[in-house]
Amino acid sequence: MSGAWRKDEHLFFSLSRSPGRADFKDISFVHNCLPDIDLADVSIETSMLGRTFRSPLFFNALTGGTRQSKIINAKLAAAARKMDLPMAVGSQMTALHNRGREESFRIVRCINPRGFVMANIGSYADPQMAERAVKMIRADALQIHLNTPQELAMAEGDRQFRGTMERIKQIVSVSSKPVIVKEVGFGIAREEAEMLIQSGVRAIDVGGRGGTNFLVIESMRAGKHLSAGIAGWGINTAISIVETNAVSRKGIDIMATGGLHNALDIAKAISLGASAIGIAAYPLHLMLKKGFNTLINWIADVEKELRIVMLMTGASSLVDLRTVPLVITGKTAEWMKRRDIDPDLFARRQKCR
Ligand SMILES: Cc1cc2nc3c(=O)[nH]c(=O)nc-3n(C[C@H](O)[C@H](O)[C@H](O)COP(=O)(O)O)c2cc1C
Numbered sequence: 080m081s082g083a084w085r086k087d088e089h090l091f092f093s094l095s096r097s098p099g100r101a102d103f104k105d106i107s108f109v110h111n112c113l114p115d116i117d118l119a120d121v122s123i124e125t126s127m128l129g130r131t132f133r134s135p136l137f138f139n140a141l142t143g144g145t146r147q148s149k150i151i152n153a154k155l156a157a158a159a160r161k162m163d164l165p166m167a168v169g170s171q172m173t174a175l176h177n178r179g180r181e182e183s184f185r186i187v188r189c190i191n192p193r194g195f196v197m198a199n200i201g202s203y204a205d206p207q208m209a210e211r212a213v214k215m216i217r218a219d220a221l222q223i224h225l226n227t228p229q230e231l232a233m234a235e236g237d238r239q240f241r242g243t244m245e246r247i248k249q250i251v252s253v254s255s256k257p258v259i260v261k262e263v264g265f266g267i268a269r270e271e272a273e274m275l276i277q278s279g280v281r282a283i284d285v286g287g288r289g290g291t292n293f294l295v296i297e298s299m300r301a302g303k304h305l306s307a308g309i310a311g312w313g314i315n316t317a318i319s320i321v322e323t324n325a326v327s328r329k330g331i332d333i334m335a336t337g338g339l340h341n342a343l344d345i346a347k348a349i350s351l352g353a354s355a356i357g358i359a360a361y362p363l364h365l366m367l368k369k370g371f372n373t374l375i376n377w378i379a380d381v382e383k384e385l386r387i388v389m390l391m392t393g394a395s396s397l398v399d400l401r402t403v404p405l406v407i408t409g410k411t412a413e414w415m416k417r418r419d420i421d422p423d424l425f426a427r428r429q430k431c432r
Contacts, residue, residue: 101289101338111393139357149183262286266314287316290338324352342384
């Protein structure tokens with residue numbers, strides 16, 4: 080994801096489609112008719128990477144490197160500052176190859192000097208590049224993105240993927256900031272989550288299928304149709320959380336991204352194990368098509384609805400929300416059983432009742 084011109088094309092094609100919504104229909108909360116809490120008691124505060132945040136929402140990586148993306152990054156940073164949300168910049172690989180492009184990323188720090196900002200690099204970066212990306216925006220954390228299907232779909236994309244895990248380990252071992260590994264919409268399975276955890280990463284952003292689909296975006300860029308089967312490649316967001324959660328342990332944060340822009344889906348993602356929720360295409364659409372204030376109001380509405388959903392389950396905190404019963408049926412339950420993850424364990428949880 081390093082070419083600057085490509086970043087503008089990604090924006091263009093992403094904006095030409097309605098943002099996809101993650102599929103959480105197999106997952107249901109159990110209504111609690113006797114929640115012994117007041118709405119004012121419900122807190123959506125979360126902890127991630129050893130810090131406490133007002134809300135689980137964060138703006139995930141989108142752009143940088145061009146004049147248009149500088150304007151977008153400036154607006155997103157202003158929204159992040161106003162709503163006190165963390166924000167990741169788009170891939171900085173382009174600026175690591177061309178210093179003239181750094182300004183489109185640095186703008187985020189100028190606008191939001193005290194906010195929590197995440198740097199973003201590709202998986203072919205080395206530890207020196209990682210450190211330069213962090214310094215460029217005085218980042219608080221570093222994201223490394225994984226996007227193999229997207230690279231394969233690009234005529235100019237990478238074809239060599241050997242050594243990625245080794246490079247991640249090297250970056251983790253010398254990074255001055257906590258490292259997050261993220262997918263960009265194809266999900267993460269437990270086997271790879273386990274390898275990433277063993278490498279020392281502090282957080283995994285599962286970036287599951289259901290929201291932005293880079294196979295479709297790349298096929299639009301190339302002016303070619305992809306066969307339906309391939310266009311639907313990947314592990315959906317809900318299952319990716321479950322898979323990663325199955326191997327996660329203390330000290331590892333699960334971040335969930337991929338078509339999450341509805342308070343009920345967000346609550347379910349948290350209940351499945353996520354501590355932070357990344358939003359990317361949806362806020363971009365709102366901000367560019369309906370304006371800054373619409374984006375701000377939408378965030379406030381989602382947070383309000385999240386509190387309402389939490390109260391209806393009897394949860395007064397996100398920690399509680401991860402203990403309320405969750406009934407998992409259909410294809411998701413079937414998948415879990417085949418992968419030796421017991422869906423009934425979620426249904427039988429009852430700490431809050
Ligand atoms: C236009 C666009 C550009 C993106 N660029 C990057 C990027 O540079 N680096 C990255 O890690 N993820 C990138 N992403 C992926 C998002 O961070 C996110 O993982 C993905 O879009 C899924 O979230 P969504 O369904 O809310 O859009 C981009 C997404 C979009 C829509």
